[in-house]
Amino acid sequence: xxxxxxxxxxxxxxxxxxxxxxxxxxxxxxxxxxxxxxxxxxxxxxxxxxxxxxxxxxxxxxxxxxxxxxxxxxxxxxxxxxxxxxxxxxxxxxxxxxxxxxxxxxxxxx
Amino acid sequence: xxxxxxxxxxxxxxxxxxxxxxxxxxxxxxxxxxxxxxxxxxxxxxxxxxxxxxxxxxxxxxxxxxxxxxxxxxxxxxxxxxxxxxxxxxxxxxxxxxxxxxxxxxxxxxxxxx
Numbered sequence: 001x002x003x004x005x006x007x008x009x010x011x012x013x014x015x016x017x018x019x020x021x022x023x024x025x026x027x028x029x030x031x032x033x034x035x036x037x038x039x040x041x042x043x044x045x046x047x048x049x050x051x052x053x054x055x056x057x058x059x060x061x062x063x064x065x066x067x068x069x070x071x072x073x074x075x076x077x078x079x080x081x082x083x084x085x086x087x088x089x090x091x092x093x094x095x096x097x098x099x100x101x102x103x104x105x106x107x108x109x110x
Numbered sequence: 111x112x113x114x115x116x117x118x119x120x121x122x123x124x125x126x127x128x129x130x131x132x133x134x135x136x137x138x139x140x141x142x143x144x145x146x147x148x149x150x151x152x153x154x155x156x157x158x159x160x161x162x163x164x165x166x167x168x169x170x171x172x173x174x175x176x177x178x179x180x181x182x183x184x185x186x187x188x189x190x191x192x193x194x195x196x197x198x199x200x201x202x203x204x205x206x207x208x209x210x211x212x213x214x215x216x217x218x219x220x221x222x223x224x
Contacts, residue, residue: 001169004152006152033212033213035215041217042215042216042218043153043203043213044215045212045213045214048212088152088153090152090153090213097143097155097158097166098143098155098213099155100145100152100153100154101152102151102152103152
Protein backbone atom coordinates (compact mmCIF):
# COMPACT_ATOMS: atom_id res chain seq x y z
CA UNK A 1 0.00 0.00 0.00
CA UNK A 2 0.88 3.64 -0.09
CA UNK A 3 3.69 4.77 2.19
CA UNK A 4 4.68 8.27 3.18
CA UNK A 5 8.12 8.82 4.68
CA UNK A 6 9.31 11.96 6.43
CA UNK A 7 12.83 13.02 7.30
CA UNK A 8 14.32 13.96 9.60
CA UNK A 9 12.45 12.48 12.54
CA UNK A 10 13.75 15.16 14.89
CA UNK A 11 15.33 18.54 14.36
CA UNK A 12 16.78 20.76 17.04
CA UNK A 13 17.58 24.32 16.01
CA UNK A 14 18.67 27.55 17.60
CA UNK A 15 16.05 30.27 17.39
CA UNK A 16 16.61 32.18 14.19
CA UNK A 17 17.97 29.21 12.24
CA UNK A 18 16.11 27.74 9.29
CA UNK A 19 14.34 24.38 9.30
CA UNK A 20 13.31 22.00 6.53
CA UNK A 21 11.36 18.75 6.60
CA UNK A 22 10.97 16.44 3.63
CA UNK A 23 8.15 14.13 2.68
CA UNK A 24 8.33 11.29 0.16
CA UNK A 25 5.53 9.09 -1.10
CA UNK A 26 5.84 5.66 -2.67
CA UNK A 27 3.00 6.53 -5.05
CA UNK A 28 1.88 9.56 -7.03
CA UNK A 29 -0.40 11.80 -5.03
CA UNK A 30 -3.42 13.81 -6.07
CA UNK A 31 -2.56 16.33 -3.38
CA UNK A 32 -0.55 16.70 -0.22
CA UNK A 33 -1.45 18.44 2.99
CA UNK A 34 0.69 19.65 5.83
CA UNK A 35 -0.39 19.69 9.45
CA UNK A 36 1.18 20.94 12.67
CA UNK A 37 0.65 19.24 16.00
CA UNK A 38 1.70 21.03 19.14
CA UNK A 39 2.73 18.92 22.15
CA UNK A 40 -0.45 17.54 23.71
CA UNK A 41 -2.58 18.86 20.90
CA UNK A 42 -4.19 17.54 17.75
CA UNK A 43 -3.12 18.03 14.14
CA UNK A 44 -4.03 21.42 12.70
CA UNK A 45 -4.18 21.98 8.97
CA UNK A 46 -1.56 24.30 7.50
CA UNK A 47 -1.85 24.07 3.74
CA UNK A 48 -2.67 21.90 0.74
CA UNK A 49 -0.67 21.54 -2.47
CA UNK A 50 -2.33 20.19 -5.59
CA UNK A 51 -0.35 21.12 -8.69
CA UNK A 52 2.92 19.63 -9.86
CA UNK A 53 5.80 21.91 -8.88
CA UNK A 54 3.53 24.13 -6.78
CA UNK A 55 5.11 26.49 -4.25
CA UNK A 56 3.09 28.26 -1.58
CA UNK A 57 4.18 30.63 1.15
CA UNK A 58 2.68 31.49 4.50
CA UNK A 59 4.78 34.19 6.16
CA UNK A 60 7.99 32.36 7.12
CA UNK A 61 6.78 28.97 5.85
CA UNK A 62 7.40 27.80 2.29
CA UNK A 63 5.79 24.63 0.96
CA UNK A 64 6.77 22.84 -2.24
CA UNK A 65 5.23 19.97 -4.17
CA UNK A 66 7.54 18.01 -6.43
CA UNK A 67 7.21 17.83 -10.19
CA UNK A 68 6.35 14.14 -10.04
CA UNK A 69 3.85 14.75 -7.21
CA UNK A 70 5.63 12.18 -5.04
CA UNK A 71 7.53 14.47 -2.71
CA UNK A 72 7.11 17.69 -0.81
CA UNK A 73 8.97 19.94 1.58
CA UNK A 74 8.24 22.48 4.26
CA UNK A 75 10.83 25.16 4.98
CA UNK A 76 10.67 27.57 7.89
CA UNK A 77 12.85 30.66 7.74
CA UNK A 78 14.23 32.13 10.95
CA UNK A 79 12.51 29.79 13.38
CA UNK A 80 10.79 31.11 16.48
CA UNK A 81 9.90 29.32 19.71
CA UNK A 82 6.27 29.31 18.59
CA UNK A 83 7.24 27.00 15.72
CA UNK A 84 7.85 24.05 18.04
CA UNK A 85 5.76 20.99 17.37
CA UNK A 86 5.53 18.06 15.02
CA UNK A 87 4.97 18.70 11.34
CA UNK A 88 3.14 16.01 9.40
CA UNK A 89 2.61 15.62 5.71
CA UNK A 90 -0.44 13.70 4.54
CA UNK A 91 -0.64 12.37 1.04
CA UNK A 92 -3.96 11.78 -0.61
CA UNK A 93 -4.64 9.59 -3.61
CA UNK A 94 -7.82 9.83 -5.62
CA UNK A 95 -9.32 7.18 -3.34
CA UNK A 96 -9.99 9.74 -0.65
CA UNK A 97 -8.10 8.63 2.42
CA UNK A 98 -4.99 10.39 3.62
CA UNK A 99 -1.77 8.62 4.54
CA UNK A 100 0.22 10.50 7.12
CA UNK A 101 3.95 10.45 7.54
CA UNK A 102 5.40 9.96 11.01
CA UNK A 103 6.27 13.62 11.29
CA UNK A 104 9.28 15.75 12.03
CA UNK A 105 9.46 17.06 15.57
CA UNK A 106 10.98 20.51 15.78
CA UNK A 107 12.43 21.94 18.95
CA UNK A 108 13.70 25.49 19.06
CA UNK A 109 16.24 26.64 21.60
CA UNK A 110 15.81 30.32 22.55
CA UNK B 111 -11.54 24.87 18.87
CA UNK B 112 -12.07 23.33 15.42
CA UNK B 113 -15.71 22.44 16.02
CA UNK B 114 -15.08 18.69 16.08
CA UNK B 115 -15.79 17.20 19.49
CA UNK B 116 -14.94 13.81 20.91
CA UNK B 117 -16.15 12.04 23.99
CA UNK B 118 -14.75 10.89 26.30
CA UNK B 119 -11.39 12.65 26.27
CA UNK B 120 -9.80 9.91 28.33
CA UNK B 121 -10.73 6.29 28.88
CA UNK B 122 -9.01 3.77 31.11
CA UNK B 123 -10.22 0.21 30.82
CA UNK B 124 -9.16 -3.29 31.68
CA UNK B 125 -8.07 -5.75 29.06
CA UNK B 126 -11.01 -7.63 27.63
CA UNK B 127 -13.55 -4.89 28.17
CA UNK B 128 -15.46 -3.16 25.38
CA UNK B 129 -15.20 0.59 24.85
CA UNK B 130 -17.11 3.03 22.68
CA UNK B 131 -16.03 6.50 21.59
CA UNK B 132 -18.16 9.23 20.06
CA UNK B 133 -17.28 11.91 17.52
CA UNK B 134 -19.40 14.90 16.58
CA UNK B 135 -18.09 16.46 13.36
CA UNK B 136 -18.57 19.97 12.06
CA UNK B 137 -22.23 19.98 11.08
CA UNK B 138 -21.94 20.64 7.35
CA UNK B 139 -19.10 18.17 6.82
CA UNK B 140 -20.01 15.07 4.83
CA UNK B 141 -16.86 13.11 5.51
CA UNK B 142 -15.78 11.72 8.84
CA UNK B 143 -12.50 9.95 9.48
CA UNK B 144 -11.15 7.88 12.35
CA UNK B 145 -7.43 7.65 13.03
CA UNK B 146 -5.27 6.08 15.70
CA UNK B 147 -2.10 7.75 16.86
CA UNK B 148 0.63 6.38 19.10
CA UNK B 149 3.60 8.25 20.50
CA UNK B 150 6.08 9.25 17.86
CA UNK B 151 3.86 8.20 14.98
CA UNK B 152 1.60 9.99 12.58
CA UNK B 153 -2.14 9.46 12.58
CA UNK B 154 -2.90 5.99 11.22
CA UNK B 155 -6.01 5.73 9.08
CA UNK B 156 -8.72 3.43 10.43
CA UNK B 157 -11.86 4.18 8.45
CA UNK B 158 -13.91 6.92 6.86
CA UNK B 159 -17.52 7.72 6.10
CA UNK B 160 -19.20 9.82 3.52
CA UNK B 161 -22.52 10.71 5.07
CA UNK B 162 -23.71 7.41 6.59
CA UNK B 163 -21.80 5.14 4.20
CA UNK B 164 -18.55 3.61 5.40
CA UNK B 165 -16.42 3.85 2.27
CA UNK B 166 -13.13 2.39 3.40
CA UNK B 167 -11.76 0.45 6.30
CA UNK B 168 -8.09 -0.16 6.94
CA UNK B 169 -6.90 -3.72 6.51
CA UNK B 170 -4.97 -3.16 9.70
CA UNK B 171 -8.23 -2.96 11.57
CA UNK B 172 -9.16 -6.20 13.21
CA UNK B 173 -12.70 -7.50 13.53
CA UNK B 174 -12.74 -6.17 17.09
CA UNK B 175 -13.12 -2.64 15.72
CA UNK B 176 -16.36 -1.34 14.33
CA UNK B 177 -17.54 2.13 13.44
CA UNK B 178 -20.94 3.54 12.63
CA UNK B 179 -22.40 6.80 11.46
CA UNK B 180 -26.08 5.93 11.42
CA UNK B 181 -27.60 9.26 10.44
CA UNK B 182 -24.66 10.80 8.70
CA UNK B 183 -23.93 13.08 11.63
CA UNK B 184 -22.10 11.79 14.71
CA UNK B 185 -20.07 8.60 14.63
CA UNK B 186 -19.12 5.94 17.14
CA UNK B 187 -16.06 3.73 17.23
CA UNK B 188 -16.30 0.55 19.27
CA UNK B 189 -13.44 -1.68 20.30
CA UNK B 190 -14.40 -5.07 21.61
CA UNK B 191 -12.26 -7.23 23.90
CA UNK B 192 -9.63 -4.54 24.26
CA UNK B 193 -5.95 -5.47 24.30
CA UNK B 194 -3.00 -3.55 25.69
CA UNK B 195 -1.88 -2.85 22.14
CA UNK B 196 -5.05 -0.84 21.60
CA UNK B 197 -3.75 1.87 23.92
CA UNK B 198 -3.45 4.98 21.79
CA UNK B 199 -5.02 8.32 20.98
CA UNK B 200 -8.08 7.91 18.79
CA UNK B 201 -8.60 10.93 16.59
CA UNK B 202 -11.67 11.88 14.64
CA UNK B 203 -11.60 14.34 11.76
CA UNK B 204 -14.19 15.74 9.41
CA UNK B 205 -14.13 17.47 6.07
CA UNK B 206 -16.30 18.49 3.18
CA UNK B 207 -16.80 15.77 0.62
CA UNK B 208 -14.49 17.13 -2.03
CA UNK B 209 -11.00 15.77 -1.51
CA UNK B 210 -9.44 19.19 -1.91
CA UNK B 211 -10.72 20.26 1.49
CA UNK B 212 -8.68 19.92 4.62
CA UNK B 213 -9.55 17.75 7.57
CA UNK B 214 -10.44 19.30 10.89
CA UNK B 215 -9.36 17.16 13.81
CA UNK B 216 -11.00 16.77 17.16
CA UNK B 217 -9.08 16.70 20.45
CA UNK B 218 -8.97 12.91 20.50
CA UNK B 219 -9.83 10.21 22.99
CA UNK B 220 -6.86 8.78 24.83
CA UNK B 221 -7.39 5.10 25.56
CA UNK B 222 -5.34 3.25 28.16
CA UNK B 223 -5.83 -0.49 28.42
CA UNK B 224 -4.49 -1.97 31.63
